[in-house]
Amino acid sequence: MAVRTKKEKLELIAQRIRPFQDFPSKGILFRDICPILKDPEALTAVTDLFEEHVRQTYPAVELVVGLDARGFLFGPLLAQRLGVGFALVRKKGKLPGPTSSVAYSLEYGKAEVEIQEDGVLPGQKVVLIDDLLATGGTLYATCELMKRQKADVLGCLVVIELLDLKGAERIGSTPTFSLVQY
Numbered sequence: 001m002a003v004r005t006k007k008e009k010l011e012l013i014a015q016r017i018r019p020f021q022d023f024p025s026k027g028i029l030f031r032d033i034c035p036i037l038k039d040p041e042a043l044t045a046v047t048d049l050f051e052e053h054v055r056q057t058y059p060a061v062e063l064v065v066g067l068d069a070r071g072f073l074f075g076p077l078l079a080q081r082l083g084v085g086f087a088l089v090r091k092k093g094k095l096p097g098p099t100s101s102v103a104y105s106l107e108y109g110k111a112e113v114e115i116q117e118d119g120v121l122p123g124q125k126v127v128l129i130d131d132l133l134a135t136g137g138t139l140y141a142t143c144e145l146m147k148r149q150k151a152d153v154l155g156c157l158v159v160i161e162l163l164d165l166k167g168a169e170r171i172g173s174t175p176t177f178s179l180v181q182y
């Protein structure tokens with residue numbers, strides 16, 4: 001594989017994001033990350049840039065927490081690179097055993113995020129990861145879930161940030177790192 005600069009990696013990732021107008025409902029411009037997954041160089045570039053950011057900014061990280069469903073595509077790759085574990089935050093009703101959940105609203109609907117009670121430990125230093133930040137509802141609800149579990153959220157990582165929707169403001173004091181902004 002070619003050795004790429006940071007700028008080249010960001011350009012490659014941006015080229016592999018595909019827009020679909022009016023999906024899943026009228027008025028939504030859906031940003032599809034599937035072409036990134038089909039291109040090993042682009043997927044490696046995403047993992048490289050997240051790894052570099054986390055190593056520089058949060059060297060004490062102990063766990064990567066991925067958001068259902070597309071956070072599961074990037075999170076385990078990053079966790080392996082960092083040599084830490086990966087935990088899942090799922091949409092409600094998918095996890096066995098004792099769980100904790102928080103409801104939230106989306107750019108196009110409503111949902112509830114849930115984690116197993118032993119998914120994160122009190123005091124554990126975590127980073128949250130997802131494919132995209134829109135209104136910030138999903139990451140905000142997940143931050144609330146982490147607070148309830150007494151985990152320490154160091155920051156949030158997303159491939160794409162939709163700036164107009166001001167999701168980073170909704171998440172508040174928890175810093176957000178994005179690779180591609182629209």
Ligand SMILES: O=P(O)(O)OC[C@H]1O[C@H](OP(=O)(O)OP(=O)(O)O)[C@H](O)[C@@H]1O
Binds near residue numbers: 070105107135
């Ligand atoms: O910032 P927000 O307004 O909360 O929106 C972002 C969330 O929306 C999308 O997931 P979606 O809820 O569509 O679920 P999916 O990953 O299961 O398709 C996306 O993958 C994020 O998780």
Ligand SMILES: Nc1ncnc2[nH]cnc12
Binds near residue numbers: 030132162
């Ligand atoms: N515009 C969008 N594209 C892809 N995923 C999304 N999740 C919320 N808004 C989205």
